[in-house]
Amino acid sequence: MGVYVFGFxxxxxxxxxxxxxxxxxxxxxxxxxxxxxxxxxxxISTETCKAWNDAKGQFPKGLTDEVKAxxxxxxxxxxxxxxxxxxxxxxxxxxxxxxSMPGMMDTILNLGLNDLTVEGLAKSSGNRxxxxxxxxxxxxxxxxxxxxxxxxxxxxxxxxxxxxxxxTGMPDSEVPAEALERVCxxxxxxxxxxxxxxxxxxxxxxxxxxxxxxxRSWDNPRAVRYRKMQDIRGLIGTAVNVQAMVFGNLGDDSxxxxxxxxxxxxxxxxxxxxxxxxxxxxxxxxxxxxPRALTKRGSPVGREGDSFxxxxxxxxxxxxxxxxxxxxxFADMQDIEFTVERxxxxxxxxxxxxxxxxxxxxxxxxxxxxxxxxxxxxxxxxDALALDQLLHARLPEPATLKKRGVEPIAAGIPASPGAxxxxxxxxxxxxxxxxAEGKEVILVRxxxxxxxIHGMKAAEGIVTATGGMTSHAxxxxxxxxKCCVAGCSALxxxxxxxxxxxxxxAGKSVTxxxxxxxxxxxTHGLIYAGELEVEAAAKVPEFDTLMEWADAHRTLGVRTNxxxxxxxxTARSFxxxxxxxxxxxxxxxxxxRVEAVRCMALAEDDADRATWLAKIAPMQRSDFEExxxxxxxxxxxxxxxxxxxxxxLPTGEREFEAVARALGTDVATVxxxxxxxxxxxxxxxxxxxxxxxxxxAVYRMQxxxxxxxxxxxxGKGVRVFPEIMIPVVSLAEELSVLRDEAxxxxxxxxxxxxxxxxxxxxxxxxxxxxxxxADDIAKHAEFFSFGTNDLTQTTFGISRDDxxxxxxxYADHPRALLxxxxxxxxxxxxxxxxxxxxxxxxxxxRADLKLGICGEHGGDxxxxxxxxxxxxxxxxxxxxxxxxxxxxxxxASLRAKAQAPRGS
Ligand code: PEP
Ligand code: MG
Numbered sequence: 001m002g003v004y005v006f007g008f009x010x011x012x013x014x015x016x017x018x019x020x021x022x023x024x025x026x027x028x029x030x031x032x033x034x035x036x037x038x039x040x041x042x043x044i045s046t047e048t049c050k051a052w053n054d055a056k057g058q059f060p061k062g063l064t065d066e067v068k069a070x071x072x073x074x075x076x077x078x079x080x081x082x083x084x085x086x087x088x089x090x091x092x093x094x095x096x097x098x099x100s101m102p103g104m105m106d107t108i109l110n111l112g113l114n115d116l117t118v119e120g121l122a123k124s125s126g127n128r129x130x131x132x133x134x135x136x137x138x139x140x141x142x143x144x145x146x147x148x149x150x151x152x153x154x155x156x157x158x159x160x161x162x163x164x165x166x167x168t169g170m171p172d173s174e175v176p177a178e179a180l181e182r183v184c185x186x187x188x189x190x191x192x193x194x195x196x197x198x199x200x201x202x203x204x205x206x207x208x209x210x211x212x213x214x215x216r217s218w219d220n221p222r223a224v225r226y227r228k229m230q231d232i233r234g235l236i237g238t239a240v241n242v243q244a245m246v247f248g249n250l251g252d253d254s255x256x257x258x259x260x261x262x263x264x265x266x267x268x269x270x271x272x273x274x275x276x277x278x279x280x281x282x283x284x285x286x287x288x289x290x291p292r293a294l295t296k297r298g299s300p301v302g303r304e305g306d307s308f309x310x311x312x313x314x315x316x317x318x319x320x321x322x323x324x325x326x327x328x329x330f331a332d333m334q335d336i337e338f339t340v341e342r343x344x345x346x347x348x349x350x351x352x353x354x355x356x357x358x359x360x361x362x363x364x365x366x367x368x369x370x371x372x373x374x375x376x377x378x379x380x381x382x383d384a385l386a387l388d389q390l391l392h393a394r395l396p397e398p399a400t401l402k403k404r405g406v407e408p409i410a411a412g413i414p415a416s417p418g419a420x421x422x423x424x425x426x427x428x429x430x431x432x433x434x435x436a437e438g439k440e441v442i443l444v445r446x447x448x449x450x451x452x453i454h455g456m457k458a459a460e461g462i463v464t465a466t467g468g469m470t471s472h473a474x475x476x477x478x479x480x481x482k483c484c485v486a487g488c489s490a491l492x493x494x495x496x497x498x499x500x501x502x503x504x505x506a507g508k509s510v511t512x513x514x515x516x517x518x519x520x521x522x523t524h525g526l527i528y529a530g531e532l533e534v535e536a537a538a539k540v541p542e543f544d545t546l547m548e549w550a551d552a553h554r555t556l557g558v559r560t561n562x563x564x565x566x567x568x569x570t571a572r573s574f575x576x577x578x579x580x581x582x583x584x585x586x587x588x589x590x591x592x593r594v595e596a597v598r599c600m601a602l603a604e605d606d607a608d609r610a611t612w613l614a615k616i617a618p619m620q621r622s623d624f625e626e627x628x629x630x631x632x633x634x635x636x637x638x639x640x641x642x643x644x645x646x647x648x649l650p651t652g653e654r655e656f657e658a659v660a661r662a663l664g665t666d667v668a669t670v671x672x673x674x675x676x677x678x679x680x681x682x683x684x685x686x687x688x689x690x691x692x693x694x695x696x697a698v699y700r701m702q703x704x705x706x707x708x709x710x711x712x713x714x715g716k717g718v719r720v721f722p723e724i725m726i727p728v729v730s731l732a733e734e735l736s737v738l739r740d741e742a743x744x745x746x747x748x749x750x751x752x753x754x755x756x757x758x759x760x761x762x763x764x765x766x767x768x769x770x771x772x773x774a775d776d777i778a779k780h781a782e783f784f785s786f787g788t789n790d791l792t793q794t795t796f797g798i799s800r801d802d803x804x805x806x807x808x809x810y811a812d813h814p815r816a817l818l819x820x821x822x823x824x825x826x827x828x829x830x831x832x833x834x835x836x837x838x839x840x841x842x843x844x845x846r847a848d849l850k851l852g853i854c855g856e857h858g859g860d861x862x863x864x865x866x867x868x869x870x871x872x873x874x875x876x877x878x879x880x881x882x883x884x885x886x887x888x889x890x891x892a893s894l895r896a897k898a899q900a901p902r903g904s
Contacts, residue, residue, distance in 0.1 A: 580876020
């Protein structure tokens with residue numbers, strides 16, 4: 001059985017309704033069950049799509065009979081017959097997979113029209129213009145989606161008619177019936193000419209071809225790309241929903257709209273959305289006309305009467321009723337598509353609404369207060385990675401800018417918050433190309449379509465001249481967490497002359513070109529010329545509450561990777577429980593230091609080196625003091641020098657001369673020494689502990705600086721917990737040597753200070769050999785911190801600096817050789833296995849061995865879940881990733897608890 005009538009043939013066995021009937025089919029089924037007005041219809045299952053694909057485009061046996069029976073039942077329900085010449089039933093055919101893929105697959109509306117039935121529809125509706133408008137739309141959609149004829153050709157036919165009528169700017173809704181009739185004739189000719197076959201007059205033939213086209217669209221390039229981008233896996237195909245048409249374009253008592261049960265941008269508990277009178281649903285989503293607000297409250301002052309609420313109060317009331325019922329049924333914010341046909345509201349779709357991180361946090365916290373969900377559900381409901389958006393920078397408030405004489409050049413709809421600065425590009429391919437070259441770009445389009453998705457992803461921000469809050473650009477931008485200003489009608493985007501003309505509020509005209517820099521304020525929907533300063537993100541009041549709940553469920557500790565006191569303070573404000581990695585080489589980068597460091601590296605001998613180390617030592621000590629003060633009361637892990645030596649060697653002539661002068665020698669000598677230090681493969685070269693072994697004075701200086709700083713801070717009442725960490729260790733013996741060095745230095749420092757400070761000594765685990773001999777290494781280490789960047793590099797034997805050049809080919813390979821970039825998401829099978837081995841062996845030697853991760857993976861939710869599963873003590877990540885890490889850690893604990901056998 002492949003066909004399921006909404007609300008009737010309910011038996012789908014043990015299968016998940018979502019996976020089997022797709023999100024849209026499952027939602028329609030639920031709505032019918034709740035008694036919400038839905039046009040009758042049926043769903044063809046995702047399994048049928050798979051069977052069709054397996055059979056190379058053949059419908060499974062019996063499907064056509066099942067569809068015909070369901071069509072007959074639908075006809076009876078609405079009192080019309082499919083293909084009837086007098087009062088024809090028209091249907092829509094829509095895709096709908098288990099995961100939401102907005103606009104990626106195909107939809108065909110108004111199926112069932114031909115030259116005969118269109119006349120019947122004209123009579124039965126009493127509206128000839130409407131009937132031919134419906135027919136024109138069918139020919140265009142069917143021609144495009146099913147028969148592969150370019151959409152622009154049909155649009156041109158309509159534009160030609162408008163020109164013939166002497167009004168190129170005429171709205172579609174005003175094109176008269178006779179002109180639409182001519183567009184229909186022309187559209188059929190276009191199909192014949194460009195597809196090489198005729199548009200099928202047989203209505204069932206239309207239906208079969210449309211169903212097949214929707215099945216086919218599961219694998220169209222943009223759908224495949226979208227699934228990959230959104231990490232949607234394991235689905236077998238799309239379902240197809242065939243549904244009786246209701247018409248939003250029957251006149252001014254009809255219309256279409258989209259409603260969110262809460263504001264998807266900020267989470268406020270108000271019905272939020274848009275509405276277009278006398279229009280079909282795709283007009284709203286396509287963003288061709290700029291819609292009106294749903295509610296009086298959401299309308300501009302003085303325009304309340306134009307809103308859906310103001311103009312059709314009864315139809316609005318029935319939408320509100322359905323929205324309330326749906327939200328409490330699903331206990332989550334819903335995104336609803338509806339159509340009003342002659343004053344009666346029908347719901348066409350409901351799904352969990354996509355939302356910004358800001359809205360996600362607020363909705364989750366509010367719903368706990370409303371008693372709709374538990375705190376645990378709230379913690380699980382917010383996508384940890386999306387929190388990144390919350391920390392997005394913003395432009396200064398418009399009023400502040402105005403005071404400084406900075407006015408926007410155009411205003412639009414604040415479709416996705418944040419700030420973005422970049423150079424204008426008009427085409428998605430350009431956005432992708434320039435972004436790959438490291439440029440920051442803003443994609444400016446009249447409107448976006450699913451074909452633009454790669455450019456939207458590459459751009460810093462998105463601007464469209466038409467379309468509203470629910471247009472493609474807005475929905476996709478919010479999903480991607482990109483700043484977006486939509487429906488900016490003050491912009492004219494001309495692809496032919498490569499210009500963007502903005503009309504300012506003062507009536508001035510500003511002409512911009514690709515390459516010009518603009519600044520976007522997605523929070524207020526404003527565009528500014530040039531580059532404005534950016535401010536740190538604003539706080540969402542509910543954020544702290546959610547974080548508190550998350551922390552209550554988290555077993556994994558969360559530290560930060562920070563090298564400066566400023567970073568450390570930011571990290572603390574984001575909830576860091578210590579520093580997990582301070583990379584001391586980063587402290588050497590400052591301009592006034594780098595020369596001393598270069599001289600130290602290029603010193604003639606140990607005595608010469610000692611002079612330079614003595615210059616560096618006080619700088620290091622004061623850095624560490626600042627760090628300890630900033631982290632008062634919390635542990636601070638300081639990693640001894642692990643430099644990429646080549647980055648510290650002089651390069652230009654000027655640098656060589658400066659070093660030669662400082663060292664009291666000539667440029668040729670310095671060049672010779674630099675040449676001698678050159679490494680073929682610095683990543684596997686003279687780095688980390690190897691430097692500590694060959695030039696012990698360097699690490700000794702650092703250990704002394706750490707312990708002296710700790711003693712000085714303790715003297716000032718700062719509670720210090722220093723942890724000295726040795727990088728790139730592969731032999732237990734290396735660590736043993738360094739531990740003896742540390743003990744000797746500590747005795748000296750504490751002897752001089754007259755007091756001892758507790759400190760820990762440990763190592764990074766970032767080489768496979770270290771994992772395998774972790775039992776021996778643990779004899780000399782009180783903690784291990786997994787350097788999963790190097791561990792991934794050395795386990796795969798893939799250079800972390802060069803991986804990007806070829807790893808994408810592995811991900812794009814037809815056999816998807818690598819599901820994820822292992823440098824971003826821990827390869828749990830391989831690298832993770834080494835982490836497990838090292839943890840087990842290390843703890844076998846030392847039961848209280850502290851374990852953490854300080855590679856980039858420490859801020860990646862799935863890697864964090866792995867860290868929790870292996871039983872590590874903490875993860876350490878960059879400061880802006882801390883909220884993500886805290887939430888991901890809590891989610892890992894909650895999921896583990898849900899999976900644990902009862903009683904454990
Ligand atoms: C690592 O290798 O994971 C690490 C944190 O060290 P670095 O990135 O500095 O090599
Ligand atoms: Mg490393």
